[in-house]
Amino acid sequence: MQASSLLQLALMGILVAILPLSMVWMSADVNKFRKLVWVAVFLTFDLIVFGGFTRLTDSGLGCPDWPGCYGMANPFLAHEQIAAAEAAMPTGPVTVVKAWIEMIHRYLAMGIGVIIMALLFTSIVQWRKTRVQAFKPGIPLALFVFVCIQGAFGAWTVTLKLQPVIVTIHLLLGMGLLALLTWLGGREDYLMQPPAPAGDNAALRRIRVLAILAAVVITAQIALGGWVSTNYATLACDEFPLCDGQVVPPMDFEHGFHLWRELGKTAAGHYLPFSALVAIHWVHRNFAIVVVAVLGLLVWRAWRQPYLARHARLLALVLFVQLLTGIATVYLDFPLAIAVMHNAGAALLVLLATMLNYRVKYQLEVNRAKSAAAPAASAVL
Incomplete structure:
Protein backbone atom coordinates (compact mmCIF):
# COMPACT_ATOMS: atom_id res chain seq x y z
CA MET A 1 0.00 0.00 0.00
CA GLN A 2 1.36 3.42 -0.95
CA ALA A 3 2.45 5.91 1.71
CA SER A 4 -0.11 8.45 0.46
CA SER A 5 -2.95 5.98 1.01
CA LEU A 6 -1.68 5.17 4.51
CA LEU A 7 -1.55 8.89 5.27
CA GLN A 8 -5.14 9.30 4.03
CA LEU A 9 -6.26 6.44 6.29
CA ALA A 10 -4.51 8.01 9.28
CA LEU A 11 -6.21 11.32 8.55
CA MET A 12 -9.57 9.53 8.33
CA GLY A 13 -9.02 8.06 11.80
CA ILE A 14 -8.17 11.52 13.15
CA LEU A 15 -11.26 13.02 11.49
CA VAL A 16 -13.51 10.37 13.06
CA ALA A 17 -12.00 11.14 16.48
CA ILE A 18 -12.14 14.95 16.14
CA LEU A 19 -15.89 15.27 16.77
CA PRO A 20 -16.01 13.38 20.11
CA LEU A 21 -12.70 14.95 21.20
CA SER A 22 -14.03 18.42 20.39
CA MET A 23 -17.31 17.76 22.21
CA VAL A 24 -15.40 16.72 25.33
CA TRP A 25 -13.00 19.66 25.11
CA MET A 26 -15.81 22.21 24.71
CA SER A 27 -18.08 20.68 27.34
CA ALA A 28 -18.71 22.39 30.67
CA ASP A 29 -17.66 19.24 32.55
CA VAL A 30 -14.73 20.05 34.85
CA ASN A 31 -13.40 16.48 34.73
CA LYS A 32 -12.86 16.17 30.98
CA PHE A 33 -10.65 13.08 31.31
CA ARG A 34 -13.50 11.16 32.95
CA LYS A 35 -15.93 12.37 30.30
CA LEU A 36 -13.60 11.26 27.51
CA VAL A 37 -13.35 7.79 29.08
CA TRP A 38 -17.12 7.35 29.03
CA VAL A 39 -17.32 8.72 25.48
CA ALA A 40 -14.77 6.03 24.54
CA VAL A 41 -16.97 3.41 26.25
CA PHE A 42 -19.99 4.56 24.23
CA LEU A 43 -18.08 4.55 20.93
CA THR A 44 -16.52 1.14 21.63
CA PHE A 45 -19.98 -0.29 22.30
CA ASP A 46 -21.13 1.20 18.98
CA LEU A 47 -18.11 -0.29 17.23
CA ILE A 48 -18.89 -3.75 18.61
CA VAL A 49 -22.49 -3.49 17.40
CA PHE A 50 -21.37 -2.29 13.98
CA GLY A 51 -18.75 -5.05 13.91
CA GLY A 52 -21.55 -7.55 14.49
CA PHE A 53 -23.47 -5.95 11.61
CA THR A 54 -20.36 -6.24 9.44
CA ARG A 55 -19.98 -9.93 10.27
CA LEU A 56 -23.68 -10.75 9.92
CA THR A 57 -23.93 -9.09 6.50
CA ASP A 58 -20.88 -11.09 5.30
CA SER A 59 -18.98 -7.85 4.77
CA GLY A 60 -15.76 -8.95 6.48
CA LEU A 61 -14.08 -9.42 3.10
CA GLY A 62 -15.84 -6.48 1.44
CA CYS A 63 -12.32 -5.15 1.01
CA PRO A 64 -10.09 -8.21 0.60
CA ASP A 65 -6.88 -6.50 1.78
CA TRP A 66 -5.89 -4.45 4.84
CA PRO A 67 -5.82 -1.67 6.00
CA GLY A 68 -7.17 -0.09 2.83
CA CYS A 69 -9.39 -1.31 0.03
CA TYR A 70 -7.44 -2.66 -2.96
CA GLY A 71 -4.57 -0.53 -1.74
CA MET A 72 -6.71 2.62 -1.63
CA ALA A 73 -7.88 4.68 1.34
CA ASN A 74 -11.60 4.37 0.51
CA PRO A 75 -13.96 2.44 -1.80
CA PHE A 76 -14.45 5.49 -4.04
CA LEU A 77 -10.84 5.28 -5.17
CA ALA A 78 -11.09 1.48 -5.55
CA HIS A 79 -14.39 1.58 -7.43
CA GLU A 80 -13.02 -0.02 -10.60
CA GLN A 81 -11.62 -3.08 -8.78
CA ILE A 82 -14.72 -3.45 -6.61
CA ALA A 83 -17.04 -3.22 -9.62
CA ALA A 84 -15.02 -5.87 -11.46
CA ALA A 85 -15.17 -8.23 -8.45
CA GLU A 86 -18.90 -7.65 -8.06
CA ALA A 87 -19.51 -8.30 -11.78
CA ALA A 88 -17.64 -11.61 -11.50
CA MET A 89 -19.54 -12.63 -8.33
CA PRO A 90 -22.66 -10.47 -7.77
CA THR A 91 -23.45 -11.83 -4.27
CA GLY A 92 -19.97 -11.21 -2.91
CA PRO A 93 -17.85 -11.43 -0.92
CA VAL A 94 -16.85 -8.13 -2.58
CA THR A 95 -19.60 -5.67 -3.49
CA VAL A 96 -19.82 -1.89 -3.32
CA VAL A 97 -22.14 -1.99 -0.30
CA LYS A 98 -20.04 -4.57 1.56
CA ALA A 99 -16.85 -2.64 0.83
CA TRP A 100 -18.33 0.49 2.40
CA ILE A 101 -19.61 -1.44 5.43
CA GLU A 102 -16.17 -2.94 6.00
CA MET A 103 -14.32 0.36 5.56
CA ILE A 104 -16.72 2.28 7.83
CA HIS A 105 -16.02 -0.35 10.48
CA ARG A 106 -12.28 0.22 10.02
CA TYR A 107 -12.65 4.02 10.15
CA LEU A 108 -14.57 3.75 13.44
CA ALA A 109 -11.90 1.44 14.85
CA MET A 110 -9.16 3.89 13.86
CA GLY A 111 -11.09 6.76 15.47
CA ILE A 112 -11.32 4.86 18.76
CA GLY A 113 -7.60 4.11 18.49
CA VAL A 114 -6.93 7.86 18.26
CA ILE A 115 -9.16 8.52 21.29
CA ILE A 116 -7.33 5.88 23.33
CA MET A 117 -4.01 7.48 22.36
CA ALA A 118 -5.44 10.81 23.54
CA LEU A 119 -6.39 9.18 26.85
CA LEU A 120 -2.90 7.75 27.25
CA PHE A 121 -1.19 11.04 26.39
CA THR A 122 -3.42 13.01 28.78
CA SER A 123 -2.94 10.56 31.63
CA ILE A 124 0.86 10.54 31.29
CA VAL A 125 1.12 14.34 31.11
CA GLN A 126 -1.28 14.93 34.01
CA TRP A 127 0.23 12.17 36.14
CA ARG A 128 3.69 13.71 35.80
CA LYS A 129 2.30 17.13 36.74
CA THR A 130 -0.07 16.28 39.57
CA ARG A 131 0.38 12.62 40.71
CA VAL A 132 -3.40 12.56 41.10
CA GLN A 133 -4.68 8.97 41.18
CA ALA A 134 -7.34 9.70 38.54
CA PHE A 135 -4.53 10.11 35.98
CA LYS A 136 -2.54 7.02 36.91
CA PRO A 137 -1.50 5.76 33.45
CA GLY A 138 -1.50 1.99 34.05
CA ILE A 139 -4.95 1.27 32.59
CA PRO A 140 -4.62 3.76 29.68
CA LEU A 141 -1.31 2.09 28.76
CA ALA A 142 -2.98 -1.33 28.91
CA LEU A 143 -5.75 0.04 26.67
CA PHE A 144 -3.20 1.22 24.12
CA VAL A 145 -1.53 -2.21 24.03
CA PHE A 146 -4.94 -3.85 23.85
CA VAL A 147 -6.09 -1.77 20.90
CA CYS A 148 -2.84 -2.51 19.02
CA ILE A 149 -3.38 -6.26 19.49
CA GLN A 150 -7.00 -5.83 18.42
CA GLY A 151 -5.83 -4.06 15.26
CA ALA A 152 -3.49 -6.95 14.47
CA PHE A 153 -6.33 -9.44 14.79
CA GLY A 154 -8.47 -7.19 12.61
CA ALA A 155 -5.80 -7.44 9.92
CA TRP A 156 -5.51 -11.24 10.31
CA THR A 157 -9.29 -11.54 10.05
CA VAL A 158 -8.99 -10.29 6.49
CA THR A 159 -5.66 -11.79 5.44
CA LEU A 160 -6.58 -15.25 6.80
CA LYS A 161 -9.97 -15.11 5.04
CA LEU A 162 -12.27 -15.06 8.08
CA GLN A 163 -10.67 -18.03 9.80
CA PRO A 164 -13.15 -18.76 12.62
CA VAL A 165 -10.69 -18.78 15.54
CA ILE A 166 -9.20 -15.42 14.47
CA VAL A 167 -12.63 -13.80 14.06
CA THR A 168 -13.77 -15.16 17.43
CA ILE A 169 -10.65 -13.83 19.18
CA HIS A 170 -11.20 -10.49 17.43
CA LEU A 171 -14.71 -10.40 18.93
CA LEU A 172 -13.44 -11.32 22.41
CA LEU A 173 -10.75 -8.64 22.25
CA GLY A 174 -13.42 -6.07 21.34
CA MET A 175 -15.45 -7.12 24.38
CA GLY A 176 -12.29 -7.02 26.51
CA LEU A 177 -11.57 -3.49 25.32
CA LEU A 178 -15.10 -2.46 26.30
CA ALA A 179 -14.67 -4.05 29.74
CA LEU A 180 -11.31 -2.36 30.34
CA LEU A 181 -12.66 1.05 29.33
CA THR A 182 -15.69 0.52 31.59
CA TRP A 183 -13.40 -0.40 34.48
CA LEU A 184 -11.41 2.80 33.90
CA GLY A 185 -14.68 4.76 33.85
CA GLY A 186 -15.62 3.14 37.15
CA ARG A 187 -12.30 4.20 38.65
CA GLU A 188 -12.86 7.79 37.54
CA ASP A 189 -16.40 7.80 38.98
CA TYR A 190 -15.18 6.38 42.28
CA LEU A 191 -12.33 8.87 42.63
CA MET A 192 -14.62 11.77 41.75
CA GLN A 193 -17.35 10.77 44.23
CA PRO A 194 -16.49 7.81 46.48
CA PRO A 195 -19.52 5.86 47.75
CA ALA A 196 -20.45 6.03 51.43
CA PRO A 197 -19.81 2.93 53.56
CA ALA A 198 -22.76 0.57 53.17
CA GLY A 199 -23.78 -3.05 53.38
Whole structure:
Protein backbone atom coordinates (compact mmCIF):
# COMPACT_ATOMS: atom_id res chain seq x y z
CA MET A 1 0.00 0.00 0.00
CA GLN A 2 1.36 3.42 -0.95
CA ALA A 3 2.45 5.91 1.71
CA SER A 4 -0.11 8.45 0.46
CA SER A 5 -2.95 5.98 1.01
CA LEU A 6 -1.68 5.17 4.51
CA LEU A 7 -1.55 8.89 5.27
CA GLN A 8 -5.14 9.30 4.03
CA LEU A 9 -6.26 6.44 6.29
CA ALA A 10 -4.51 8.01 9.28
CA LEU A 11 -6.21 11.32 8.55
CA MET A 12 -9.57 9.53 8.33
CA GLY A 13 -9.02 8.06 11.80
CA ILE A 14 -8.17 11.52 13.15
CA LEU A 15 -11.26 13.02 11.49
CA VAL A 16 -13.51 10.37 13.06
CA ALA A 17 -12.00 11.14 16.48
CA ILE A 18 -12.14 14.95 16.14
CA LEU A 19 -15.89 15.27 16.77
CA PRO A 20 -16.01 13.38 20.11
CA LEU A 21 -12.70 14.95 21.20
CA SER A 22 -14.03 18.42 20.39
CA MET A 23 -17.31 17.76 22.21
CA VAL A 24 -15.40 16.72 25.33
CA TRP A 25 -13.00 19.66 25.11
CA MET A 26 -15.81 22.21 24.71
CA SER A 27 -18.08 20.68 27.34
CA ALA A 28 -18.71 22.39 30.67
CA ASP A 29 -17.66 19.24 32.55
CA VAL A 30 -14.73 20.05 34.85
CA ASN A 31 -13.40 16.48 34.73
CA LYS A 32 -12.86 16.17 30.98
CA PHE A 33 -10.65 13.08 31.31
CA ARG A 34 -13.50 11.16 32.95
CA LYS A 35 -15.93 12.37 30.30
CA LEU A 36 -13.60 11.26 27.51
CA VAL A 37 -13.35 7.79 29.08
CA TRP A 38 -17.12 7.35 29.03
CA VAL A 39 -17.32 8.72 25.48
CA ALA A 40 -14.77 6.03 24.54
CA VAL A 41 -16.97 3.41 26.25
CA PHE A 42 -19.99 4.56 24.23
CA LEU A 43 -18.08 4.55 20.93
CA THR A 44 -16.52 1.14 21.63
CA PHE A 45 -19.98 -0.29 22.30
CA ASP A 46 -21.13 1.20 18.98
CA LEU A 47 -18.11 -0.29 17.23
CA ILE A 48 -18.89 -3.75 18.61
CA VAL A 49 -22.49 -3.49 17.40
CA PHE A 50 -21.37 -2.29 13.98
CA GLY A 51 -18.75 -5.05 13.91
CA GLY A 52 -21.55 -7.55 14.49
CA PHE A 53 -23.47 -5.95 11.61
CA THR A 54 -20.36 -6.24 9.44
CA ARG A 55 -19.98 -9.93 10.27
CA LEU A 56 -23.68 -10.75 9.92
CA THR A 57 -23.93 -9.09 6.50
CA ASP A 58 -20.88 -11.09 5.30
CA SER A 59 -18.98 -7.85 4.77
CA GLY A 60 -15.76 -8.95 6.48
CA LEU A 61 -14.08 -9.42 3.10
CA GLY A 62 -15.84 -6.48 1.44
CA CYS A 63 -12.32 -5.15 1.01
CA PRO A 64 -10.09 -8.21 0.60
CA ASP A 65 -6.88 -6.50 1.78
CA TRP A 66 -5.89 -4.45 4.84
CA PRO A 67 -5.82 -1.67 6.00
CA GLY A 68 -7.17 -0.09 2.83
CA CYS A 69 -9.39 -1.31 0.03
CA TYR A 70 -7.44 -2.66 -2.96
CA GLY A 71 -4.57 -0.53 -1.74
CA MET A 72 -6.71 2.62 -1.63
CA ALA A 73 -7.88 4.68 1.34
CA ASN A 74 -11.60 4.37 0.51
CA PRO A 75 -13.96 2.44 -1.80
CA PHE A 76 -14.45 5.49 -4.04
CA LEU A 77 -10.84 5.28 -5.17
CA ALA A 78 -11.09 1.48 -5.55
CA HIS A 79 -14.39 1.58 -7.43
CA GLU A 80 -13.02 -0.02 -10.60
CA GLN A 81 -11.62 -3.08 -8.78
CA ILE A 82 -14.72 -3.45 -6.61
CA ALA A 83 -17.04 -3.22 -9.62
CA ALA A 84 -15.02 -5.87 -11.46
CA ALA A 85 -15.17 -8.23 -8.45
CA GLU A 86 -18.90 -7.65 -8.06
CA ALA A 87 -19.51 -8.30 -11.78
CA ALA A 88 -17.64 -11.61 -11.50
CA MET A 89 -19.54 -12.63 -8.33
CA PRO A 90 -22.66 -10.47 -7.77
CA THR A 91 -23.45 -11.83 -4.27
CA GLY A 92 -19.97 -11.21 -2.91
CA PRO A 93 -17.85 -11.43 -0.92
CA VAL A 94 -16.85 -8.13 -2.58
CA THR A 95 -19.60 -5.67 -3.49
CA VAL A 96 -19.82 -1.89 -3.32
CA VAL A 97 -22.14 -1.99 -0.30
CA LYS A 98 -20.04 -4.57 1.56
CA ALA A 99 -16.85 -2.64 0.83
CA TRP A 100 -18.33 0.49 2.40
CA ILE A 101 -19.61 -1.44 5.43
CA GLU A 102 -16.17 -2.94 6.00
CA MET A 103 -14.32 0.36 5.56
CA ILE A 104 -16.72 2.28 7.83
CA HIS A 105 -16.02 -0.35 10.48
CA ARG A 106 -12.28 0.22 10.02
CA TYR A 107 -12.65 4.02 10.15
CA LEU A 108 -14.57 3.75 13.44
CA ALA A 109 -11.90 1.44 14.85
CA MET A 110 -9.16 3.89 13.86
CA GLY A 111 -11.09 6.76 15.47
CA ILE A 112 -11.32 4.86 18.76
CA GLY A 113 -7.60 4.11 18.49
CA VAL A 114 -6.93 7.86 18.26
CA ILE A 115 -9.16 8.52 21.29
CA ILE A 116 -7.33 5.88 23.33
CA MET A 117 -4.01 7.48 22.36
CA ALA A 118 -5.44 10.81 23.54
CA LEU A 119 -6.39 9.18 26.85
CA LEU A 120 -2.90 7.75 27.25
CA PHE A 121 -1.19 11.04 26.39
CA THR A 122 -3.42 13.01 28.78
CA SER A 123 -2.94 10.56 31.63
CA ILE A 124 0.86 10.54 31.29
CA VAL A 125 1.12 14.34 31.11
CA GLN A 126 -1.28 14.93 34.01
CA TRP A 127 0.23 12.17 36.14
CA ARG A 128 3.69 13.71 35.80
CA LYS A 129 2.30 17.13 36.74
CA THR A 130 -0.07 16.28 39.57
CA ARG A 131 0.38 12.62 40.71
CA VAL A 132 -3.40 12.56 41.10
CA GLN A 133 -4.68 8.97 41.18
CA ALA A 134 -7.34 9.70 38.54
CA PHE A 135 -4.53 10.11 35.98
CA LYS A 136 -2.54 7.02 36.91
CA PRO A 137 -1.50 5.76 33.45
CA GLY A 138 -1.50 1.99 34.05
CA ILE A 139 -4.95 1.27 32.59
CA PRO A 140 -4.62 3.76 29.68
CA LEU A 141 -1.31 2.09 28.76
CA ALA A 142 -2.98 -1.33 28.91
CA LEU A 143 -5.75 0.04 26.67
CA PHE A 144 -3.20 1.22 24.12
CA VAL A 145 -1.53 -2.21 24.03
CA PHE A 146 -4.94 -3.85 23.85
CA VAL A 147 -6.09 -1.77 20.90
CA CYS A 148 -2.84 -2.51 19.02
CA ILE A 149 -3.38 -6.26 19.49
CA GLN A 150 -7.00 -5.83 18.42
CA GLY A 151 -5.83 -4.06 15.26
CA ALA A 152 -3.49 -6.95 14.47
CA PHE A 153 -6.33 -9.44 14.79
CA GLY A 154 -8.47 -7.19 12.61
CA ALA A 155 -5.80 -7.44 9.92
CA TRP A 156 -5.51 -11.24 10.31
CA THR A 157 -9.29 -11.54 10.05
CA VAL A 158 -8.99 -10.29 6.49
CA THR A 159 -5.66 -11.79 5.44
CA LEU A 160 -6.58 -15.25 6.80
CA LYS A 161 -9.97 -15.11 5.04
CA LEU A 162 -12.27 -15.06 8.08
CA GLN A 163 -10.67 -18.03 9.80
CA PRO A 164 -13.15 -18.76 12.62
CA VAL A 165 -10.69 -18.78 15.54
CA ILE A 166 -9.20 -15.42 14.47
CA VAL A 167 -12.63 -13.80 14.06
CA THR A 168 -13.77 -15.16 17.43
CA ILE A 169 -10.65 -13.83 19.18
CA HIS A 170 -11.20 -10.49 17.43
CA LEU A 171 -14.71 -10.40 18.93
CA LEU A 172 -13.44 -11.32 22.41
CA LEU A 173 -10.75 -8.64 22.25
CA GLY A 174 -13.42 -6.07 21.34
CA MET A 175 -15.45 -7.12 24.38
CA GLY A 176 -12.29 -7.02 26.51
CA LEU A 177 -11.57 -3.49 25.32
CA LEU A 178 -15.10 -2.46 26.30
CA ALA A 179 -14.67 -4.05 29.74
CA LEU A 180 -11.31 -2.36 30.34
CA LEU A 181 -12.66 1.05 29.33
CA THR A 182 -15.69 0.52 31.59
CA TRP A 183 -13.40 -0.40 34.48
CA LEU A 184 -11.41 2.80 33.90
CA GLY A 185 -14.68 4.76 33.85
CA GLY A 186 -15.62 3.14 37.15
CA ARG A 187 -12.30 4.20 38.65
CA GLU A 188 -12.86 7.79 37.54
CA ASP A 189 -16.40 7.80 38.98
CA TYR A 190 -15.18 6.38 42.28
CA LEU A 191 -12.33 8.87 42.63
CA MET A 192 -14.62 11.77 41.75
CA GLN A 193 -17.35 10.77 44.23
CA PRO A 194 -16.49 7.81 46.48
CA PRO A 195 -19.52 5.86 47.75
CA ALA A 196 -20.45 6.03 51.43
CA PRO A 197 -19.81 2.93 53.56
CA ALA A 198 -22.76 0.57 53.17
CA GLY A 199 -23.78 -3.05 53.38
CA ASP A 200 -22.43 -6.12 55.08
CA ASN A 201 -18.89 -7.09 54.07
CA ALA A 202 -19.65 -10.82 54.17
CA ALA A 203 -22.58 -10.33 51.77
CA LEU A 204 -20.46 -8.10 49.54
CA ARG A 205 -17.70 -10.70 49.37
CA ARG A 206 -20.22 -13.35 48.28
CA ILE A 207 -21.57 -10.99 45.64
CA ARG A 208 -18.05 -10.24 44.43
CA VAL A 209 -17.30 -13.94 43.93
CA LEU A 210 -20.55 -14.29 41.97
CA ALA A 211 -19.78 -11.15 39.94
CA ILE A 212 -16.35 -12.50 38.94
CA LEU A 213 -17.93 -15.87 38.06
CA ALA A 214 -20.56 -14.03 36.02
CA ALA A 215 -17.84 -12.25 34.05
CA VAL A 216 -16.18 -15.62 33.34
CA VAL A 217 -19.35 -17.35 32.12
CA ILE A 218 -20.36 -14.33 30.02
CA THR A 219 -16.93 -14.40 28.37
CA ALA A 220 -17.27 -18.12 27.69
CA GLN A 221 -20.75 -17.69 26.24
CA ILE A 222 -19.60 -14.84 24.00
CA ALA A 223 -16.75 -17.04 22.76
CA LEU A 224 -19.27 -19.81 22.00
CA GLY A 225 -21.60 -17.30 20.35
CA GLY A 226 -18.75 -15.96 18.25
CA TRP A 227 -17.90 -19.53 17.26
CA VAL A 228 -21.52 -20.07 16.18
CA SER A 229 -21.55 -16.87 14.13
CA THR A 230 -18.15 -17.29 12.49
CA ASN A 231 -18.96 -20.88 11.50
CA TYR A 232 -22.42 -19.88 10.19
CA ALA A 233 -24.08 -22.35 12.57
CA THR A 234 -26.93 -20.08 13.70
CA LEU A 235 -29.62 -22.12 11.96
CA ALA A 236 -28.06 -25.54 12.47
CA CYS A 237 -30.89 -26.05 15.00
CA ASP A 238 -34.00 -24.43 13.52
CA GLU A 239 -36.39 -25.05 16.42
CA PHE A 240 -36.50 -24.45 20.17
CA PRO A 241 -36.09 -25.98 22.74
CA LEU A 242 -35.44 -29.13 20.70
CA CYS A 243 -32.74 -29.35 18.04
CA ASP A 244 -33.74 -31.22 14.88
CA GLY A 245 -36.56 -32.78 16.89
CA GLN A 246 -34.27 -34.16 19.60
CA VAL A 247 -32.92 -33.10 22.96
CA VAL A 248 -29.48 -34.44 22.05
CA PRO A 249 -29.16 -34.69 18.24
CA PRO A 250 -26.26 -36.38 16.42
CA MET A 251 -23.23 -34.11 16.78
CA ASP A 252 -19.61 -34.00 15.64
CA PHE A 253 -17.66 -32.25 18.41
CA GLU A 254 -14.24 -33.20 17.06
CA HIS A 255 -14.59 -31.26 13.81
CA GLY A 256 -16.91 -28.59 15.21
CA PHE A 257 -14.49 -27.49 17.94
CA HIS A 258 -11.17 -27.99 16.15
CA LEU A 259 -9.88 -24.44 16.42
CA TRP A 260 -7.24 -23.99 13.73
CA ARG A 261 -8.94 -24.60 10.38
CA GLU A 262 -10.31 -22.70 7.40
CA LEU A 263 -13.85 -21.37 7.31
CA GLY A 264 -16.24 -24.17 6.39
CA LYS A 265 -13.48 -26.79 6.32
CA THR A 266 -12.15 -29.46 8.64
CA ALA A 267 -8.50 -29.47 9.69
CA ALA A 268 -7.86 -31.94 6.86
CA GLY A 269 -9.36 -29.55 4.32
CA HIS A 270 -12.68 -31.38 3.76
CA TYR A 271 -16.04 -29.64 3.94
CA LEU A 272 -17.30 -29.29 7.52
CA PRO A 273 -20.13 -31.82 8.16
CA PHE A 274 -23.52 -30.48 9.20
CA SER A 275 -23.34 -32.47 12.46
CA ALA A 276 -20.33 -30.30 13.40
CA LEU A 277 -22.45 -27.15 12.97
CA VAL A 278 -25.17 -28.76 15.11
CA ALA A 279 -22.60 -29.41 17.85
CA ILE A 280 -21.44 -25.77 17.77
CA HIS A 281 -24.99 -24.42 17.99
CA TRP A 282 -26.12 -26.95 20.63
CA VAL A 283 -23.26 -26.16 23.02
CA HIS A 284 -23.87 -22.40 22.80
CA ARG A 285 -27.59 -22.86 23.35
CA ASN A 286 -27.19 -25.13 26.37
CA PHE A 287 -24.39 -23.14 28.00
CA ALA A 288 -26.95 -20.31 28.16
CA ILE A 289 -28.54 -22.30 31.01
CA VAL A 290 -25.32 -21.90 33.00
CA VAL A 291 -25.24 -18.18 32.23
CA VAL A 292 -28.85 -17.72 33.35
CA ALA A 293 -28.20 -19.67 36.57
CA VAL A 294 -25.09 -17.70 37.53
CA LEU A 295 -26.45 -14.28 36.54
CA GLY A 296 -29.82 -15.07 38.10
CA LEU A 297 -28.16 -15.82 41.45
CA LEU A 298 -26.01 -12.69 41.15
CA VAL A 299 -29.06 -10.54 40.38
CA TRP A 300 -30.98 -12.03 43.31
CA ARG A 301 -28.19 -11.30 45.80
CA ALA A 302 -27.32 -7.85 44.40
CA TRP A 303 -30.98 -6.78 44.24
CA ARG A 304 -31.21 -7.15 48.02
CA GLN A 305 -28.50 -4.49 48.50
CA PRO A 306 -29.94 -0.97 47.99
CA TYR A 307 -26.69 0.43 46.52
CA LEU A 308 -26.54 -2.43 43.95
CA ALA A 309 -30.25 -2.78 43.16
CA ARG A 310 -30.17 -0.52 40.11
CA HIS A 311 -27.30 -2.48 38.53
CA ALA A 312 -29.12 -5.73 39.34
CA ARG A 313 -32.35 -4.56 37.67
CA LEU A 314 -30.53 -3.49 34.52
CA LEU A 315 -28.63 -6.78 34.37
CA ALA A 316 -31.85 -8.77 34.78
CA LEU A 317 -33.56 -6.77 32.02
CA VAL A 318 -30.70 -7.18 29.53
CA LEU A 319 -30.40 -10.90 30.31
CA PHE A 320 -34.14 -11.38 29.67
CA VAL A 321 -34.01 -9.48 26.37
CA GLN A 322 -30.88 -11.40 25.37
CA LEU A 323 -32.70 -14.71 25.87
CA LEU A 324 -35.65 -13.45 23.80
CA THR A 325 -33.45 -12.28 20.92
CA GLY A 326 -31.54 -15.57 20.93
CA ILE A 327 -34.75 -17.59 20.68
CA ALA A 328 -36.25 -15.17 18.13
CA THR A 329 -33.16 -15.52 15.93
CA VAL A 330 -33.93 -19.23 15.58
CA TYR A 331 -37.72 -18.97 15.35
CA LEU A 332 -37.72 -16.11 12.83
CA ASP A 333 -35.07 -17.64 10.57
CA PHE A 334 -32.16 -15.33 11.48
CA PRO A 335 -33.49 -11.79 10.83
CA LEU A 336 -30.59 -9.36 10.61
CA ALA A 337 -32.00 -6.75 13.01
CA ILE A 338 -32.60 -9.27 15.81
CA ALA A 339 -29.19 -10.90 15.26
CA VAL A 340 -27.53 -7.48 15.62
CA MET A 341 -29.59 -6.86 18.78
CA HIS A 342 -28.35 -10.19 20.16
CA ASN A 343 -24.77 -9.06 19.56
CA ALA A 344 -25.52 -5.71 21.25
CA GLY A 345 -27.06 -7.55 24.20
CA ALA A 346 -23.85 -9.50 24.71
CA ALA A 347 -21.89 -6.22 24.80
CA LEU A 348 -24.36 -4.77 27.32
CA LEU A 349 -23.95 -7.82 29.55
CA VAL A 350 -20.18 -7.27 29.49
CA LEU A 351 -20.59 -3.60 30.33
CA LEU A 352 -23.05 -4.19 33.18
CA ALA A 353 -21.11 -7.12 34.65
CA THR A 354 -17.97 -4.96 34.65
CA MET A 355 -19.80 -2.07 36.30
CA LEU A 356 -21.17 -4.38 38.98
CA ASN A 357 -17.72 -5.85 39.59
CA TYR A 358 -16.06 -2.50 40.15
CA ARG A 359 -18.97 -1.21 42.24
CA VAL A 360 -18.68 -4.17 44.63
CA LYS A 361 -14.86 -4.00 44.71
CA TYR A 362 -14.81 -0.30 45.55
CA GLN A 363 -17.64 -0.63 48.08
CA LEU A 364 -15.57 -3.22 49.92
CA GLU A 365 -12.57 -0.88 49.87
CA VAL A 366 -14.64 1.96 51.33
CA ASN A 367 -15.99 -0.32 54.06
CA ARG A 368 -12.51 -1.60 54.91
CA ALA A 369 -11.17 1.96 55.06
CA LYS A 370 -13.93 2.92 57.50
CA SER A 371 -13.24 -0.15 59.63
CA ALA A 372 -9.52 0.66 59.72
CA ALA A 373 -10.20 4.30 60.61
CA ALA A 374 -12.55 3.52 63.49
CA PRO A 375 -9.93 1.98 65.87
CA ALA A 376 -7.51 4.81 65.07
CA ALA A 377 -10.15 7.41 65.96
CA SER A 378 -10.96 5.58 69.19
CA ALA A 379 -7.28 5.51 70.14
CA VAL A 380 -6.99 9.26 69.63
CA LEU A 381 -10.01 9.91 71.82
